Amino acid sequence: MSLMDYFRKEQKSSASVAKERLQILVAHDRLRNNGPEYLPQLQQEILAVIRKYVAIGEDDVSVHLEQQGTTSVLELNVTLPDRK
Amino acid sequence: MAKIIVVTSGKGGVGKTTTSAAFSTALAMKGHKTVVIDFDVGLRNLDLVMGCERRVVYDFVNVVQGEASLKQALIKDKRLPNLFVLPASQTRDKDALNPEGVEKVLNELSADFDYIVCDSPAGIEHGAHMALYYAEEAIIVTNPEVSSVRDSDRIIGILQSKSRLAEQGKSVKEHLLLTRYNPERVERGEMLSVQDVEEILAIPLLGVIPESEAVLKASNQGVPVVHDAESDAGQAYDDAVARYLGEDRPHRFLEKQKKGFLKRVFGG
Numbered sequence: 001m002s003l004m005d006y007f008r009k010e011q012k013s014s015a016s017v018a019k020e021r022l023q024i025l026v027a028h029d030r031l032r033n034n035g036p037e038y039l040p041q042l043q044q045e046i047l048a049v050i051r052k053y054v055a056i057g058e059d060d061v062s063v064h065l066e067q068q069g070t071t072s073v074l075e076l077n078v079t080l081p082d083r084k
Numbered sequence: 085m086a087k088i089i090v091v092t093s094g095k096g097g098v099g100k101t102t103t104s105a106a107f108s109t110a111l112a113m114k115g116h117k118t119v120v121i122d123f124d125v126g127l128r129n130l131d132l133v134m135g136c137e138r139r140v141v142y143d144f145v146n147v148v149q150g151e152a153s154l155k156q157a158l159i160k161d162k163r164l165p166n167l168f169v170l171p172a173s174q175t176r177d178k179d180a181l182n183p184e185g186v187e188k189v190l191n192e193l194s195a196d197f198d199y200i201v202c203d204s205p206a207g208i209e210h211g212a213h214m215a216l217y218y219a220e221e222a223i224i225v226t227n228p229e230v231s232s233v234r235d236s237d238r239i240i241g242i243l244q245s246k247s248r249l250a251e252q253g254k255s256v257k258e259h260l261l262l263t264r265y266n267p268e269r270v271e272r273g274e275m276l277s278v279q280d281v282e283e284i285l286a287i288p289l290l291g292v293i294p295e296s297e298a299v300l301k302a303s304n305q306g307v308p309v310v311h312d313a314e315s316d317a318g319q320a321y322d323d324a325v326a327r328y329l330g331e332d333r334p335h336r337f338l339e340k341q342k343k344g345f346l347k348r349v350f351g352g
Contacts, residue, residue, distance in 0.1 A: 013273025018230050019280045026237045026284055033241050 031064065039063060046076065054080055086119075086194040089201050090219035092243075094235030096206030098227045099263040102299055102309065103321075104203035105133045107223065109308040110325035112167035116198040119158065122172035123215035124205035125180055131171045134161065135306025145173035148185035154192055163311070168197075181214045190218050208242060217248050221257040224287065227264045228276040233284055236260075240287060259290035261324060266295045267340045278338060291324030293317050294337040 031039060043063045050056055056078070064075040091104045101124075108120035122130035125145060131137040136159045142152035147170070154170075161167035170189075173180065193200055204215035216222065222243050226236040243256045250256065262281055269275040282289055298315030302308060310325075312318040316337050323333045 015270070015273045015276050015280065018276055019284070022230055022233055022276075022284050025234060029234065029237060030241065033238065 027064075036065065039065060046078075050078060056081065086197040086200045087221065088190060088194075088219050089199060089221045089223060090204055090216045091201060091223045091225060092204040092212065092216055092239050093206070093225040093232070094208060094212075094239040095227075095232045098225050098232050099293070099299075100206070100225050101130050101133050101203055102303065103223065103225050103261060103263065103293075104130060104201055105308040106310045106318075106321040107325055107328075108199070108201040109134075109161075109164065109167060110310045110322055111199050111201070111329075112161070112164040113310065114325065114329065115166070117166040117196070118199045118201060119168040119170060119193055119197050120201040120203060121170040122203050123181070123211055124203065125172045125176055125211055126174065127205065128172035128174050130203050131159075131169060132306060133303050134169050134308060136161070136169055136171075137306070140171045143171045143173040144189070145176045145180045147189055148181055154189065179210055181211065183214065183217060186214055187218060208238065212239075213242075213246065216243055216256075217246070219243075219247060219256055220249065221259065223259050223261050223290065224285070225261050225263055226281060226285070228262060228266075228270070228278075228281055230276075233276065233281055237285055240285065258287040259328065260285060260287045261290050261293065263293040264295045265292050265337070267338060271340055278335075289335075290327060291320060292335055292338060293320045293324070 043061060046063070047056070047058070047061045050061065060079040062077045064077075066073045066075065089107075091100050091107065093100050101122075104120055108118045111118045120130065120134070121144060122128050123144070124130070128143070131140055139159050142157035144157065146152040147154055147157045157170060159169045159171065161169065190200060202215045202219060205211040216239075224236050224240060226232050240258060243258065244250055247256050260282065262278055265278070266275055270277045278289065278292055294316050296309075296315060296317035298312050298317045299309055302312060302318075309315060309318045310321045313322070320337055323336065326333050
C-alpha cells in the first residue's frame with residue numbers, strides 16, 4: 001500500500017452501500033405494494049405528458065404518496081435536463 | 085384467551101423455526117402455558133428443532149380437516165409440562181389449510197393456553213398468509229442482510245393490510261428480532277447495524293440474537309437453544325422473551341467481545 005492511499009478519500013463501507021440501496025428500494029417497494037393501485041399508471045401518464053415537451057428519462061419523474069395524519073400528500077418530482 | 089403470535093420473515097433460512105422453538109420454550113419456562121404450531125405444511129421441521137419428531141402421530145392438517153382431535157395431535161414437550169407442539173403435515177400440499185379450519189383450531193386452543201406461537205413458512209403465499217392472518221402480534225425475524233431486510237419490509241406491509249386485525253381497521257403489534265448478528269463485522273463496516281435495520285424497517289426492536297455456534301448445536305440435538313443457558317444466543321432469546329413480557333432488560337451482545345487480560349495472554 002502506498003503512502004498516497006492514506007490521503008485518498010476513505011472508501012465507503014459495504015454496509016453503508018447496503019443501507020443506501022435498501023432505503024431507496026424499500027421506499028419504492030412500499031409505494032408499489034401498499035400505495036393505491038392507480039399510482040404506477042399515474043406516474044406513466046405524467047411521464048408521457050412531460051415527454052411531449054421535454055426529453056426526460058423514466059427515472060426523472062418520481063411520484064410519492066405520503067400519509068400525514070388524516071391527509072395524504074401527493075408529491076411529484078420532475079428532474080428536467082440541463083439547458084444547453 | 086390466548087395471545088396469538090406469528091413468527092414470520094418472508095425470506096427463508098433466517099431463523100423462524102429456531103426462533104419459534106426458542107420463544108415458545110422461554111414463554112413456557114417463565115410459567116405460561118404455550119403451544120407452538122408449525123404452519124409449514126409439506127416441509128415440517130419444527131418437530132425436529134423441538135426434538136419431538138419421533139412422537140408425531142397426527143398433525144395440524146389432520147385436525148383442521150377433522151381427521152383427528154386436538155388432544156390426539158398435540159405433543160407434550162418432554163422437558164416442560166406447560167409446552168405443547170402441533171406439528172405440520174409432511175405429506176399434504178400447502179393448500180391443505182383453510183381459514184375456517186385454522187380459526188376453529190385456534191379458538192379451541194385459545195380456551196386452554198396463554199400463548200399460541202405460529203411458525204410461518206417462508207414466502208408470501210397461502211401458508212404464510214394462514215400463519216399471519218389471525219395473529220395479534222408478529223415477530224419479524226430479520227438478518228442484517230439486504231434481501232432479508234427487503235422481504236421483512238414486504239411482510240410488514242402484508243401484516244398491515246391482509247391480516248384479520250388490519251381488515252377490522254386495527255393493527256398487528258410488530259416486533260423486530262434481528263438474528264445472526266455479528267458485532268465484529270458490523271464494526272468493520274461489513275454488516276448492517278441494528279440502528280440501520282431499525283431505521284429502514286421502522287418497527288420497535290425486541291431483541292438481537294448474535295450469530296452463534298450454539299444454534300446449530302441446539303438444532304443438532306433437538307433442544308431449543310434457550311435450554312443452553314450458558315450460550316450467548318440462549319441468553320439473548322431469554323432476554324427477548326423477558327422484554328416481550330414487559331421486563332426492562334438492556335440489549336446485550338451488540339459490541340465486540342473484548343478479550344480479557346488472561347485470554348490475551350493464554351489465548352482461547
